[in-house]
Amino acid sequence: MRTKIGIIGGSGIYQMAGLQDQEWVTVESPWGKPSDELLTGRMDGVEMVFLPRHGRGHVYSPTSVPYRANIDALKRLGVTDIISVSACGSFRAEMAPGDFVIVDQFIDRTFAREKSFFGTGCVAHVSVAHPTCPRLSDACFSAGQDAGITVHRGGTYLAMEGPQFSSQAESKMYRAWGCDVIGMTNMPEAKLAREAEICYASVAMVTDYDSWHPDHGAVDVTEVIATLQGNGNKAQDMISRLPALLGPDRAPCPHGCDRALENAIMTAPDKQDPTLLAKLDAIAGRVL
Ligand SMILES: CSC[C@H]1O[C@H](OP(=O)(O)O)[C@H](O)[C@@H]1O
Numbered sequence: 001m002r003t004k005i006g007i008i009g010g011s012g013i014y015q016m017a018g019l020q021d022q023e024w025v026t027v028e029s030p031w032g033k034p035s036d037e038l039l040t041g042r043m044d045g046v047e048m049v050f051l052p053r054h055g056r057g058h059v060y061s062p063t064s065v066p067y068r069a070n071i072d073a074l075k076r077l078g079v080t081d082i083i084s085v086s087a088c089g090s091f092r093a094e095m096a097p098g099d100f101v102i103v104d105q106f107i108d109r110t111f112a113r114e115k116s117f118f119g120t121g122c123v124a125h126v127s128v129a130h131p132t133c134p135r136l137s138d139a140c141f142s143a144g145q146d147a148g149i150t151v152h153r154g155g156t157y158l159a160m161e162g163p164q165f166s167s168q169a170e171s172k173m174y175r176a177w178g179c180d181v182i183g184m185t186n187m188p189e190a191k192l193a194r195e196a197e198i199c200y201a202s203v204a205m206v207t208d209y210d211s212w213h214p215d216h217g218a219v220d221v222t223e224v225i226a227t228l229q230g231n232g233n234k235a236q237d238m239i240s241r242l243p244a245l246l247g248p249d250r251a252p253c254p255h256g257c258d259r260a261l262e263n264a265i266m267t268a269p270d271k272q273d274p275t276l277l278a279k280l281d282a283i284a285g286r287v288l
Pocket residue numbers: 009010011053054061062085086087088162183184185186224
């Protein structure tokens with residue numbers, strides 16, 4: 001199988017440098033309109049697709065990002081591996097602004113989003129015990145180190161609804177829960193990628209210390225944006241190293257991300273809803 005890398009760019013990342021033969025393409029999805037057109041191209045002989053999560057010009061809030069349409073559009077373009085690049089606050093003194101964290105766990109506190117492609121007429125349960133792909137996360141870690149970035153391998157990301165930042169009491173509670181970073185977008189994105197059988201890695205770029213830190217107090221969006229500019233350039237450097245690390249030929253995921261739907265569908269074939277099945281053509285066509 002051929003590798004096709006999908007990059008979901010978060011706040012401050014609305015374009016991707018260094019893509020050959022680049023072209024913005026419109027992808028129709030039965031799950032609605034994706035956040036924007038998708039930028040296709042190649043780097044080091046590997047096919048790449050870039051999607052700005054909030055749309056160019058930052059149109060969609062964390063709640064209104066069309067997560068299902070975005071993952072479905074990436075699947076339709078044949079993406080095998082998604083790297084999510086996001087801004088985040090930090091709960092750890094040693095995870096400082098400017099550092100990158102390769103997230104490996106999530107606590108999902110979002111509550112106003114559609115979280116599954118499945119439902120009445122086609123019920124499915126996939127495991128998200130290990131919501132990120134270790135193979136892809138390793139590649140991101142190496143690429144970050146090669147780019148001279150301070151990268152932390154592993155961390156728990158608290159996904160909050162937003163759009164307001166946390167109160168100090170919430171911030172201290174999340175820290176006591178053992179969370180390492182906080183953001184507003186990686187859920188349900190990671191869950192949907194697993195349902196779509198696409199490997200998913202999350203690179204969280206620290207922009208601030210949230211509000212628990214005695215020396216920092218409230219999150220200041222001006223400071224967040226200033227840190228984002230620097231982080232964005234570092235992220236581009238990291239991304240440009242990934243195609244060579246992953247290579248154009250792709251062996252099946254050793255962790256089974258690309259087979260997540262095997263035995264996941266519960267609804268009896270004669271009870272399945274044809275309308276929902278039609279919408280699931282790209283996501284679950286392999287097993288339906
Ligand atoms: C600009 S600060 C808050 C904003 O930044 C993060 O976005 P993303 O995850 O897409 O990089 C955070 O989740 C909030 O949406």
